[in-house]
Amino acid sequence: MESFTFPVKINELPSTLNPLLRTLQSSSILPALKPSSVPDGIAAFLFLLSALGYVTRGRLWDKPDLHYKVWFERxxxxxxxxxxxxxxxxxxxxxxxxxxxxxxxxxxxxxxxxxxxxxxxxxxxxxxxxxxxxxxxxxxxxxxxxxxxxxxxxxxxxxxxxxxxxxxxxxxxxxxxxxxxxxxxxxxxxxxxxxxxxxxxxxxxxxxxxxxxxxxxxxxxxxxxxxxxxxxxxxxxxxxxxxxxxxxxxxxxxxLGYEQKAVAYQPTVSVEFGDSAQSEKDDSVHQISVHHQQTSLNSAIFPLPVRISRELFTAGDRNCIHMELDLGNNDVVYKTGDHIGIWPCNPDEEVERLLETLGLSDRRKDTLTIVALDDSAKPKVPSGSTLEAALRHHLEICASVSRKIAFDLAQFAPTPEARAMLTEIGQDRTRYEQFTSSTHITLARLLKLSSPLEPWTALPLSFVLENLLSLQPRYYSISSSSVISPRRIALTALVVNKEVADENKSTIHGLSSNYLLSASKLPSNAKAATPSFQHTSSVSGEVGTVFAHVRKSKFKLPITSSTPLVLIAAGTGFAPFRAFLAERAKLHALGKPVGRMLLFFGCRSPESDYIYRDELEKLQETLGDRLQIVTAFSRDGNNRKVYVQDRVAEESETVLEMLNAGANMYICGKAGMAREVDGKIEEAATQQKGMNGSEVKNWSDGLKKRGKWRADVWG
Structure with a gap:
């Protein structure tokens, strides 16, 4: 019978393992590892090998990158x-x-x-x-x-x-x-x-x-x-x-006696070009370096692979995307009702347009050395980034340009005509508003319009970096339940494209929504050509990846599942309620008591943009009389436009009855809709409860303070 001996000596192992092995040796554990057969010996060896692997993780292998956080910090x-x-x-x-x-x-x-x-x-x-x-x-x-x-x-x-x-x-x-x-x-x-x-x-x-x-x-x-x-x-x-x-x-x-001085442009940051050789090696780091600080409310940013994408609209020239992101083994966790912050990049076309108008297309891969010239200056781009990475991943180059920036640009104009045009719209608010009402003016487009033939080679790059906004995340309500899908986040995004009333009938493309559409690899339903984006592939290379973080929200289900719910949504405002209802249906299927739920949902038409309709019908079958759905359609072919707030007014007696019985009410969608809903409910309370204006306000404010009346709204 062969005996099994520990394959290495203690004094040959790293010092961090000595206490563990001495404990094993002095105890009855190590001597007991004398198997009676070869298979037992192999099993014992594998056990010890696994133990060593566990103990040495982070010390001898899979060491954390000490500079990893730099990718994601301001x-x-x-x-x-x-x-x-x-x-x-x-x-x-x-x-x-x-x-x-x-x-x-x-x-x-x-x-x-x-x-x-x-x-x-x-x-x-x-x-x-x-x-x-x-x-x-x-x-x-x-x-x-x-x-x-x-x-x-x-x-x-x-x-x-x-x-x-x-x-x-x-x-x-x-x-x-x-x-x-x-x-x-x-x-x-x-x-x-x-x-x-x-x-x-x-x-x-x-x-x-x-x-x-x-x-x-x-x-x-x-x-x-x-x-x-x-x-x-x-x-x-x-x-x-x-x-x-x-x-x-x-x-x-x-x-107050301060003397006003006329001063020329004075940069707050120094920007110098470096070599492109180093950037070829390090550009993958700089393209995901973003201005974000991890806090108790916001998680760190992670690259999340896109696992599932599908179109929710069934007709028309708009897109609405359902997308699921894989959390994998990273540290991101979420709770039902939280938000996901998507960090988009700028589209290829706008990056190329700005590089061209600045006359810097051939320097796109050169690194930038950026140094603050005073304590108050905060560089928006990390030093060491390439020029292309700065314009693609760090600055809001698709945003409109203010009148002041237009006026300040005039001093660097390459032609007298460009200087005159920018001075005119920069000095006159009415002229500027007329100009921008029919033209979407990004920095690149303004430079090109004012000087179609001559590049802006005299415009300091520091001016560009100082006056453009930092690229910010766009937030979406998470449309999945953490109870049902703890390691996969679903989001629901309407792809926004706004036509401009100019002679070219140009389109303003929503940055984040079109970025998600591009990542989804779904075809666009828009009439105008959609922008193209640069995407990072996952490790497998088979699916795209988006960078995102989770933001905690107070828009939460009540702890007690028997609490009644009033849910009011229009369009993609239904996203968090998809998660709420799925979680309640799961609890109901497990035999848990589930409170009554009244859902108001509004959209344009039941034939085109009634999102998640099939899922709602299945939820209705599962929950039975626990769920009542009231719909409102503003463009369903008849002459009457019905909105969510109209249905709430019609069902106000039921809504007030449920609120009086302890229901939680949630409103999600555009701020204008939420304001209208508030007004309808308060108007009904005035009539049915016999309260005056101040009493109704105290009543509604009291519900909000107790978390019984919550809103998650935008724009």
């Missing part, structure tokens, strides 16, 4: 936010003293617009008026320290509102302090401030964050130097509204 945060920004304290008053600043510009931004405005304003305060202003992410400082600001300083607040009157993620600390201060009554008599809000009037709580902050500061004794103003993105006027407010701000500066 360039300005590399090495820590404090070290980049020079922050030595979380007390903003102390920071102003340390840096000899005269003002602080706080920004609270969800999509990056308020942040960009703050950076621009900070530069202009210094170059035009000599005002040294600290541009500050609100989350970098303790909100309580705002009360320590001295009267010789002043504070500027640029605050965005999103969702149902919610502050941006980075403004949570300020929001909490404002709410706490109602009870603590901290006085801020020495605070002089100015405020500008970014919002969308389609939402019920338009610019609520600005209003709450301003009211709280005024109540605490602060002095507003000029009345607060509000941008309205519903009218596409955010840039113009900001420019108008800034004109008033600069007029105030002149009144």
């Amino acid at each position: 360039p300005q945060l590399a090495g820590g936010a404090s070290s980049i920004k020079g922050v030595t304290t979380r007390n903003v008053a102390q920071r102003l003293e340390e840096g000899d600043y005269q003002a602080v510009i706080f920004w609270g931004s969800q999509s990056g617009t308020a942040e960009r405005f703050a950076e621009t304003l900070g530069r202009e305060c210094y170059t035009i008026f000599g005002i040294n202003a600290l541009v500050a992410d609100i989350s970098d400082y303790d909100a309580e320290s705002i009360a320590d600001l001295q009267q010789k300083h002043f504070a500027i607040f640029l605050l965005s509102t999103y969702g149902e009157g919610d502050p941006s993620d980075n403004a949570a600390g300020l929001w909490d302090w404002i709410k706490r201060n109602k009870d603590q009554a901290t006085r801020v008599e020495s605070l002089r401030y100015l405020a500008f809000g970014l919002g969308n009037s389609n939402y019920k709580y338009y610019n609520r964050v600005l209003d709450v902050v301003v009211d709280a500061l005024d109540a605490a004794g602060a002095t507003s130097l000029i009345p607060p103003q509000r941008a309205d993105d519903a009218e596409g006027a955010t840039e113009e509204d900001f420019q108008s407010w800034k004109d008033d701000l600069f007029a105030l500066f002149r009144v």
Whole structure:
């Protein structure tokens, strides 16, 4: 009978394994590994080999890439936010003293617009008026320290509102302090401030964050130097509204005695070209480096393979995609009701157009060395990226160009005609609005229109990098249940294409939706040619990959499955309800008690865009009288257009009955629809409950505070 001996000596193994093996040797485990047969010996050997593999993972093999996180972090945060920004304290008053600043510009931004405005304003305060202003992410400082600001300083607040009157993620600390201060009554008599809000009037709580902050500061004794103003993105006027407010701000500066100077362009970042040889080796890293910070709300970004794609529309010239992404073995997890953030890239055509108009087509593969020239500058592109990667993966080159940028471009125009055209539309708001109403003006298209023959070789690349927005994720409600499909995320995306009323009948293609359509490899139903995108293949090379992260949401099912549900959706707003209903149907099939569900769903026509109709019919069979479906069709061939809010009004008695019985109500879709639904329900409550306006508002606000009335809306 052969005996089995351990194949290596302890002193020949890595030191990290010595404690484990000594424990095994001193115990009864290792001596017991003396099998009575060759198969037993092999089994024992394989057991020990597996144990060694498990213990050495991450030490001897499958070591983590220490630089992996750099792919997904903001360039300005590399090495820590404090070290980049020079922050030595979380007390903003102390920071102003340390840096000899005269003002602080706080920004609270969800999509990056308020942040960009703050950076621009900070530069202009210094170059035009000599005002040294600290541009500050609100989350970098303790909100309580705002009360320590001295009267010789002043504070500027640029605050965005999103969702149902919610502050941006980075403004949570300020929001909490404002709410706490109602009870603590901290006085801020020495605070002089100015405020500008970014919002969308389609939402019920338009610019609520600005209003709450301003009211709280005024109540605490602060002095507003000029009345607060509000941008309205519903009218596409955010840039113009900001420019108008800034004109008033600069007029105030002149009144306060600051001398206005006419200054030439001064870059805040240095941009130099390097060799293309190094980029050939490293470009795969730079093309997925994005501006994203992992937080408690947002996961890291991962490349997720596309496993299933199918078209949901059955007729017409539009596409609606159902796509499923494989989470694999990475660390991304989601819960039913969460959002997925898709990170698109820019289309090939727009990248090529911009390279050509800049006269830089032959330098597309050259690397860029980007260095901030002052503490407030935040490069939007990581140094070492190629020019092509910067334009494709880091900058919003498909976005419209503001009037101010058009005016500032004039100084670099290659021809007198181009300079005259840009100066004209840049100085006259009416002329600019007429021009842009019939033409989609991206930076490349504006440059080409103003100078069809001459490239813009005199335009500094630093100007391009400073004035274009950072590429941002687009969010979609997850349409799968984490209970049923924990390692696969489904999303539902309407492909957006908007025709422009110009002589060429051109089309504005939705960036993210067309990117997903391209990744799905489904044919386009659009009449116009669709843009082409560069996609990364999965390891197998058989399917495409999209980069995405998960964002936590409060749009959740109640813990108790017997709680009744009122679900109200139009179009792709049905996406999270697909997950809700599938999860409830699973619980019902397992014999769990399931509450009554009333679903309102609206779309154009039952023949063309009634998405997931087959699934809904099967759910109806499974759930029986537990599920009632009420539909609304706005273009079903008759003369009457019926919308979701109309059906809600017709069934308002049932809705109120369910709410009174403890139901949770969820609304998902466009903000305008949600506002109309709110109005119909509150109108019904006024009539049926005999309440006045303030009583109805208190009733609806109470339901919302308790999480019984939730909305997930957009645009």
